[in-house]
Amino acid sequence: LLCSATTRAAEKDHLLPSWNHTPARQAIIDFVAKVTDPHSPDFVPAADRIATFDNDGTLWTEHPMYTQMAFAIDRVKTLASKHPDWKDQQPYKAVLENDLQALGESGKKGLVELILASHTDITTTDFEAVVKEWFATHRHPRFDQPYTQCTYKPMVELLAYLRANGFRTFIVSGGGIEFMRPITLDCYGIPPEQVVGTTIKTRFEMQDGKPVLMRLPEINFIDDHDGKPVGINQFIGKRPIASFGNSGGDREMLQWTSAGEGLSLKMLVFHDDAKREYAYGPANGLPDTKFGAFPQDLMEEAEQSGWVVISMKDDWETIFTFEE
Amino acid sequence: LLCSATTRAAEKDHLLPSWNHTPARQAIIDFVAKVTDPHSPDFVPAADRIATFDNDGTLWTEHPMYTQMAFAIDRVKTLASKHPDWKDQQPYKAVLENDLQALGESGKKGLVELILASHTDITTTDFEAVVKEWFATHRHPRFDQPYTQCTYKPMVELLAYLRANGFRTFIVSGGGIEFMRPITLDCYGIPPEQVVGTTIKTRFEMQDGKPVLMRLPEINFIDDHDGKPVGINQFIGKRPIASFGNSGGDREMLQWTSAGEGLSLKMLVFHDDAKREYAYGPANGLPDTKFGAFPQDLMEEAEQSGWVVISMKDDWETIFTFEE
Numbered sequence A, B: 001l002l003c004s005a006t007t008r009a010a011e012k013d014h015l016l017p018s019w020n021h022t023p024a025r026q027a028i029i030d031f032v033a034k035v036t037d038p039h040s041p042d043f044v045p046a047a048d049r050i051a052t053f054d055n056d057g058t059l060w061t062e063h064p065m066y067t068q069m070a071f072a073i074d075r076v077k078t079l080a081s082k083h084p085d086w087k088d089q090q091p092y093k094a095v096l097e098n099d100l101q102a103l104g105e106s107g108k109k110g111l112v113e114l115i116l117a118s119h120t121d122i123t124t125t126d127f128e129a130v131v132k133e134w135f136a137t138h139r140h141p142r143f144d145q146p147y148t149q150c151t152y153k154p155m156v157e158l159l160a161y162l163r164a165n166g167f168r169t170f171i172v173s174g175g176g177i178e179f180m181r182p183i184t185l186d187c188y189g190i191p192p193e194q195v196v197g198t199t200i201k202t203r204f205e206m207q208d209g210k211p212v213l214m215r216l217p218e219i220n221f222i223d224d225h226d227g228k229p230v231g232i233n234q235f236i237g238k239r240p241i242a243s244f245g246n247s248g249g250d251r252e253m254l255q256w257t258s259a260g261e262g263l264s265l266k267m268l269v270f271h272d273d274a275k276r277e278y279a280y281g282p283a284n285g286l287p288d289t290k291f292g293a294f295p296q297d298l299m300e301e302a303e304q305s306g307w308v309v310i311s312m313k314d315d316w317e318t319i320f321t322f323e324e
């Protein structure tokens, strides 16, 4: 008996090996122990063990820009020969001239236009092939690794640990659903039907007697901020008992998770490690950013609500999957 | 070896026990054998074994009217005291006076209005409770059984058989997603995130400091006809290799399934058993219907395309789950 207890303790020591032995890791292990123990007052049946994860900045790196934005920029360059007008027209001109300042000035409206121009007017099948090809041939500019290797090893371990404990794991991201789905099974062990994200409208039509789905230049649903609980309800139909994010866009998802009846776990990744990854806030005086801002009032809400803030610097022994 | 082959044959005899030993049952068993045998040229990895099922008329009975319509009528009657104007206003007047002819005359527009009036202006959590309560307290008018027992036993067996062979099974229904989700796990073994259906818009808001999702009186997405492939792509993100329906509304889903690369199975339930259930077409000269019509040109497309038509009368030994 003593021996078995010792073995279990040793096993526990080896859980989540890329996490330092800090309170963040302990919060995860304690939560999982409580909700999976049938004798615990906090027990949750496996059918209700839903965990939702933001993607950019929570599961993989989002700097120097969102990966999907890097894709959109490359794709606009690829498509430019078919659109001669783009060279004089913003935001395309900025992309073609690598003018990041003009691109930033085009704002959210410019970004949406770039996404639509680069992600639509193509069948879903062809778009999937384009995305796969891009991931196979492009690397992160700083880490010089495939983007699919720039995932956070501690979070990939956490996903697997939750699934091993009967959880179903979902991505709930502001990113485009069909940009993520081609890679989430390999990257995270998450199949396409467990990816919730921003969608554009599609239309069923016959081309040469074969049915296709055409991607239309129209946003269908934005899965960010208050869209995250809406997306969770629409796609999953069950409230999560654990959710994980890293920015203001995840606030409502964590609030929605908190409002459930039983015990729940809410965590936010805080990027405070400029040396190994990036450091940005503006919370806690870190530099502000256009990609995944963590505002000070989110930090305060986290403290008041018992949401666990993960310090990348202190809580993670290893950062990236490619470091293996 | 001989002994083991005999055992296997005996086991095969007992598969899908509510199905008669006809070509329809054999088509299922042959298909599953081919796609699950790693040495077969038609082998499909488990990750790609997606099966989609229409609900009304495919998994449970849809006559004398869609179950959701029976719910909407009851709910309009319950809510009528709060809406005194309804007693002079169609289609509510027809509902309150049990005037089925006037109700029919209000057409699709009237039906949508009834659905919106009876399904919205309520939080998602409260609506789920209303649906559960209704199912617990109402019975099918002809069979005098809970609606949740008026599922087709052969199809429930088929769902389980596919899952036992590594398939993931999804509902893809024109019905309301939040009308089905409270019961699909018990009825079919299908969790809420594997239910695709028609959705109405919801809005995240704070009520007394607690986040809720309000159901708004606005259709978000109609999961029928060409909406089925669109919904499959949006929710599942993978093309099914098997799909099952019973009416014109399933045509595009079956076409979409057929257009995949490998072997696929497409089946349509044909209601030709007035004695044990209902008989309606208008295909093959059976009476036309407002609920789940199977037009003659769908019968012809099925024949030309190799879609298997299931004769309820000839192919099913047992019809209903409640017959156990």
Ligand SMILES: [Ca+2]
Residues within 6 Å of the ligand: A054, A055, A056, A057, A058, A245, A246, A247, A249, A292
């Ligand atoms: Ca994020």
Ligand SMILES: [Ca+2]
Residues within 6 Å of the ligand: B054, B055, B056, B057, B058, B245, B246, B247, B249, B292
């Ligand atoms: Ca149907």
